[in-house]
Amino acid sequence: MPADSALAGARPPNPTDPDDTVSRLESALRSPQVTGEPADGRTLIHALGAAGVVKDCLSATDLRQPLRLPILRTVLAGLTGRVPNGAQLALLLHLSTVTPLTLRLAGAERAGPLVRGTATAALAATDSGAPGSDLSGLTTTVRRHEDALVVDGRKTWITGARWADNFLVLARHRPGRHFSDFCLVMVPADAQGVSIEPVETPLMAGAGLGSLTLDGVRLPAHAMLGRPGRGMTAFTEQMGAERLAGGMWTVSLCRRLLAAAAADAARRSLAGRTLWAESAVRQRLAALFARVRLLEALVDDITARATATGRFPLSDTAVVKAAVGTLAGDVADTCLHLDGADGLTARSELLRTAQDVRAFGVAGGSTETMLELIADGVPAAAGQAESRP
Numbered sequence: 001m002p003a004d005s006a007l008a009g010a011r012p013p014n015p016t017d018p019d020d021t022v023s024r025l026e027s028a029l030r031s032p033q034v035t036g037e038p039a040d041g042r043t044l045i046h047a048l049g050a051a052g053v054v055k056d057c058l059s060a061t062d063l064r065q066p067l068r069l070p071i072l073r074t075v076l077a078g079l080t081g082r083v084p085n086g087a088q089l090a091l092l093l094h095l096s097t098v099t100p101l102t103l104r105l106a107g108a109e110r111a112g113p114l115v116r117g118t119a120t121a122a123l124a125a126t127d128s129g130a131p132g133s134d135l136s137g138l139t140t141t142v143r144r145h146e147d148a149l150v151v152d153g154r155k156t157w158i159t160g161a162r163w164a165d166n167f168l169v170l171a172r173h174r175p176g177r178h179f180s181d182f183c184l185v186m187v188p189a190d191a192q193g194v195s196i197e198p199v200e201t202p203l204m205a206g207a208g209l210g211s212l213t214l215d216g217v218r219l220p221a222h223a224m225l226g227r228p229g230r231g232m233t234a235f236t237e238q239m240g241a242e243r244l245a246g247g248m249w250t251v252s253l254c255r256r257l258l259a260a261a262a263a264d265a266a267r268r269s270l271a272g273r274t275l276w277a278e279s280a281v282r283q284r285l286a287a288l289f290a291r292v293r294l295l296e297a298l299v300d301d302i303t304a305r306a307t308a309t310g311r312f313p314l315s316d317t318a319v320v321k322a323a324v325g326t327l328a329g330d331v332a333d334t335c336l337h338l339d340g341a342d343g344l345t346a347r348s349e350l351l352r353t354a355q356d357v358r359a360f361g362v363a364g365g366s367t368e369t370m371l372e373l374i375a376d377g378v379p380a381a382a383g384q385a386e387s388r389p
């Protein structure tokens with residue numbers, strides 16, 4: 001089995017008509033904004049919005065589930081390895097979460113600038129007042145004062161915080177842990193009382209990670225998206241799309257890394273034999289390829305079901321999210337190891353990726369949180385486990 005055919009790069013999925021999107025994506029990637037500097041998420045969102053790629057990923061008619069998932073997958077695969085991982089993370093959130101959520105809750109007109117890429121919004125859910133794994137404990141509040149809304153709290157580890165024009169803030173409008181105690185408000189970054197600090201991290205260049213303090217921020221009533229009490233439900237539904245998009249990205253990233261490692265092993269000669277001729281190496285890469293293919297099959301299956309029903313199956317999207325952290329970590333670490341010392345230089349993209357994918361098991365919900373969701377759905381145990389506090 002020749003290395004390059006066995007572990008070929010991103011296989012095109014089966015979208016209705018991706019060709020136009022691919023050519024628009026290519027022209028956006030050639031634009032001076034993107035090629036001039038290492039692109040950050042904001043640059044990428046602007047360029048892809050202007051080229052019509054964000055619009056391609058969305059249905060104009062189905063606001064219940066506005067994502068055109070096969071097109072989203074084509075776009076994520078087309079970007080993988082060509083832009084910094086942090087910039088791709090920001091774009092993934094823009095496409096799979098922020099823009100569709102705004103479309104669903106506030107309609108096409110208000111989501112228009114996000115679709116055209118003339119504005120960005122960051123999703124601010126993780127709260128300084130509670131662990132990210134315990135979202136219902138969040139302490140950011142929104143209260144009504146006369147005709148206005150007033151928001152107070154602090155959000156942390158927010159992708160795009162450093163450059164977003166707006167924040168889609170998950171806050172509570174009353175005490176309690178019931179899903180109806182929460183709402184989503186759109187907060188302009190330049191509103192009085194908003195301040196932003198960068199999160200210093202070597203991971204995910206281009207993601208613009210930062211923390212956000214909201215100190216008595218007064219907003220007009222229409223800043224609330226949808227009804228009060230709808231926030232957590234709408235957010236949780238949209239997280240299914242984000243987890244699926246994370247699975248799409250992981251599949252294309254792992255395929256690309258494995259294909260490069262196999263091609264390199266086929267070139268690298270040790271004492272007259274190529275590295276690819278060593279069974280230990282072939283089987284190690286093949287075992288990882290098998291895991292990627294299994295994830296891909298589940299991603300394909302959810303994509304088809306969500307396209308048909310407009311719903312993201314909670315347990316299966318949790319399986320995808322539970323898999324991506326360990327799989328991307330194992331693939332990147334193995335490929336890095338097989339690259340020998342060459343992979344360990346300061347300029348090594350592989351080393352950077354092996355570092356970046358450490359975030360896959362944390363960002364958007366830890367692996368353990370996903371395993372808890374999966375465990376909740378295990379039939380034999382359902383109703384028997386002691387209820388958790």
Ligand SMILES: Cc1cc2nc3c(=O)[nH]c(=O)nc-3n(C[C@H](O)[C@H](O)[C@H](O)COP(=O)(O)OP(=O)(O)OC[C@H]3O[C@@H](n4cnc5c(N)ncnc54)[C@H](O)[C@@H]3O)c2cc1C
Binds near residue numbers: 123132156157361365
């Ligand atoms: C690169 C990056 C980008 C991010 N972008 C955003 C963003 O755009 N918007 C946003 O709102 N948030 C964002 N986050 C925050 C992210 O969603 C949270 O970090 C995540 O939800 C985990 O929360 P935490 O960091 O507070 O960890 P904690 O909830 O404190 O968990 C810490 C660790 O405890 C363990 N753990 C948790 N629960 C369990 C359990 N039930 N059983 C066993 N072990 C458990 C896990 O190992 C977990 O990693 C981002 C984070 C990263 C790293």
